[in-house]
Amino acid sequence: MTFLLLRVFHLLFLLFPCSYLLSQTKSLDWEQIEVDAYLGKDGSLEITETQSIRFSGDWNGAYRRYDLGMGEKIKFISLDRKLENGTWISLKSGSLYYTDEFQYDQLRHEIKWRSRMPSDKPFDNTILVYKIKVKYMDILRREGGDKFRLDHDFGFSDRKGDIGRMSIHLKVHEDWKIPGKFENSLTFLSNSPLSPDQKMIVQLDLRYTGTEIKSFSPSPLRIYFFRGIELILIICGLGILNFLIYIYAKKIGIMDEPIRIDSWKLFYEILSDTKPEYVAILAESGMTETWMTRLTNEGKLRLSYSEKTNIILRKLVEDEAFSETDQKILKDLFVNGGREVSSNQIKEYYKSKKTSYSLNSDIERHYTNEMERLAFLEPRNSWIEKSFGFIFDKVFFNSFVFILSAIVFGLFYYFYLSEPLNSVGVGFGRFFASIPFTIMSAVVVSSFEDVHYGIHDVELYRERYFVSRFLRSLIPLFILNAFYIWSLEIPSEIYFYILLASSFLSAQHIIRLSPLSHSKQIKKTLEILSLKNFLSSRLSSSEPCDIPIQLAPFIPAFDLTFNLRYRSENLNLNDAEYLFPENISKQMELHLPNQTSLSSLGSSGISSSIVSNAGSSSFSSSNGNFGGGGASASWSDMEAFSSSARYSPPSTSSSSSSSSSSGGGGGGGW
Incomplete structure (x- = not known):
């Protein structure tokens, strides 16, 4: 009986899954x-x-x-x-x-x-x-x-x-x-x-x-041929636009070579009230050294070592003696509110605040603002960068506004755009990929454009910029066309409108970022370049050096520190030692031979900051009585102070690791 039951259960076990599978075929x-x-x-x-x-x-x-x-x-x-x-x-x-x-x-x-x-x-x-x-x-x-x-x-x-x-x-x-x-x-x-x-x-x-x-x-190859011709014609048109801008730039003089200065009188006429910090910004060189050399020359600041790794900066005059821009810089620099501060104190202060700080960047930022306020310098940020900066700050980083905007645009696409776009072969994926990619490419290309037109740019790259800017302007054009030029289901009229839209992005890039909108700044940079060439020729000449000591801050500003050292070390001429900052305070009290009298050059053309009398003020600090006289810090000391006071918070980012026949297709169930 038991054997019979086992056989029955065994048979049911075998038959049940088979019948189940058969029923599900x-x-x-x-x-x-x-x-x-x-x-x-x-x-x-x-x-x-x-x-x-x-x-x-x-x-x-x-x-x-x-x-x-x-x-x-x-x-x-x-x-x-x-x-x-x-x-x-x-x-x-x-x-x-x-x-x-x-x-x-x-x-x-x-x-x-x-x-x-x-x-x-x-x-x-x-x-x-x-x-x-x-x-x-x-x-x-x-x-x-x-x-x-x-x-x-x-x-x-x-x-x-x-x-x-x-x-x-x-x-x-x-x-x-x-x-x-x-x-x-x-x-x-x-x-x-x-x-x-x-x-x-x-x-x-x-x-x-x-x-x-x-x-x-027409055949597909014929369509591709004519689309290629249209694209080439658009590129040629943009090239002609860029060339016309180049011709006009030459006509108004912003492509000219810097004038040749042959006298100190002409030098000071061109220099006018240009501050050494302005020159340093345009030269993108020696910002900290320029600023400290000027204030040391004026007897307002002095650097000294308390330890090998700790550098002390002292104010030798009251705050009111500094310019408004310098007061803003000193406010960020003297974090303890006193009259002296060490590089370690500055670094520890900003470390406790978890805030980045760089003296070099701070000086450049404040003097750039001053130059823009005085219309001496064109703003670097274009309107498109500011617009997208506002969008990213106010929209993308505001989750509520971002979600609301996405919902509104999604509904607009669904009810108004999806059907006409799908009817011409433009799907959701292609549309939402092509538009952001094209817009972001225009923003990125714009942000990479250098509209600074500093000394180095004007001296070497003015003509090259016309070529590179033209080539970069084509990037949005190529990106947008890459999504649509191969799609034969898109009518010729629709493709033509796409081509016009992409060419507009390229044209506005060429026009908006052309040097014509920065002609005043370029002409000023050309004047400053002529000043640099004049000082460089004086330092490389075998004639006795006659550069006034008041121009010492312009040496690092013009990036002529190498020329100065070359004169001393390679030409074996020591008559320019007084221009080194460590010798300024001592040499200003001496009579220097072969120096051109500043009064004879017309001091009305010289900035008051240049001809300020050094060492005229003193006050008592916590470490004792000190004044403006004595040895000053070198350019390397100034750079060391700026470097040791710099602080950057640690990054919080993390890392993670066919056939030629038409027709055909597929069919079946689901």
Whole structure:
């Protein structure tokens, strides 16, 4: 008895999974497919495809996808289902939630429809008949003259089921002639069932005898050729615009060479009230050394070492004796509120505040603001950079505004843009990739442009900037076109508008960042460059040095410290030692031979900051009484102080590690 029960349980165990698997078997194939095709006068191919689909299992429905060749277009017309009584009903476009609803994806060229509700029982060898109507455009390949060729796959090889029988009935318009045939209709039949991956290709030579042959769309290669020509013409137009700006720049003198100065009188006329800090900003050199040398020369500051690693900066005069800009710098520098401060104190203070600090950057920032306020220097940040800076600060870093903006734009796209864009082949992904990429490329390219026009730029790169700026202006043009130039489904008119929009981005870059808007600054930089050349010639000359000591701050500002050392060490001429900052205080009290009298040059043309009397003030500090006399710090000491006082918070970022035939496609269940 026990043996018998074990055998029964064993048998049930074997039969249950098999019956379960059998009940869950899914299959889908086509009993037959009938195709009625009509080649119209305009070369379009209208197809009515009647599919008899055999369902077995819990299929939701079926789909049909169409593959397009290069330059081909397709238009979905309708989808019908045949009822048991032989009548046809049209399926409705919907969400596929209900039976007999369909969706058509214009980008994938795919139709999907529902044949069964999830609550319905599975299909059991059920045959449903559907009729799909579509229209192909630009499907014929032009062979030359009035000769064309149809090379089309009326089947779809991307499927898993067999097609039991397939028939194709092709009729052509009377303007089309089939060589060797008198009739205008043909029938093609499959010799046997079509297994998956098998195609039903019809290849047919045609001759057009109508009068509207010019109305046919050109071949894809011809379209690409003309789009390339349009792109080249736009680039040439932008190049001509850039060249005209260059010609005008030469006309107004901003491409001229710096004038040659041959006298101290002319030197001071050009120098006028230019501060050494202005020169340092334009030369992008020796900012800290220039500022400290001037204030040391004026007897207002002094550096000294208390230890090898700790440098002390002392104020030798009251705050009111400093200019307004210098007072702002000193406020950030003297963090203890006293009259002396060490480099270690500065660093520790900003470290406790978790705030970056650099004396060099602080001096440059405040004097740049002063130069911009006095219209001496054009602002570096363009309007587009400021606009996007506002957007990033106020929108992207404000989560509420960002989410709200995204929702509003998403709704605008869904209700107003999606349908017209999809109809011309511009999908959601391409649109939302091309627009931000193009805009960001324009912003990034703009931010990389150097509109500083300092001494180095004007001296070496003025003409080169015209070429490099023109090439960079083409980046947004190429990025936007890269998303659309290859898409033949986009009409020529739409592509032309895209080309105009991208060319506008490039043109505004060329015009907005041209040197014409900085002509005043460039001319001033040319004057300063002529001053530098004059001082450089004085230092390299074998004649006795006659550079006034009041011009010592301009040596690091003009980046002439090497020239000064070269004169002393290589030319063995020690008559310019008084220009070194460590000798300034001592030498200003001595009579220097061969010095041109400042009064004879007309002191009205010299900045009061240059001719200030040094060592005239003193006061008591916490370490005792000291004044403006005595040895001063060297340029290397000044740089060491700036470096040792610099502080940058640690970064919080982290790191982590085919066939040439048209037609075809796919079909099946889902």
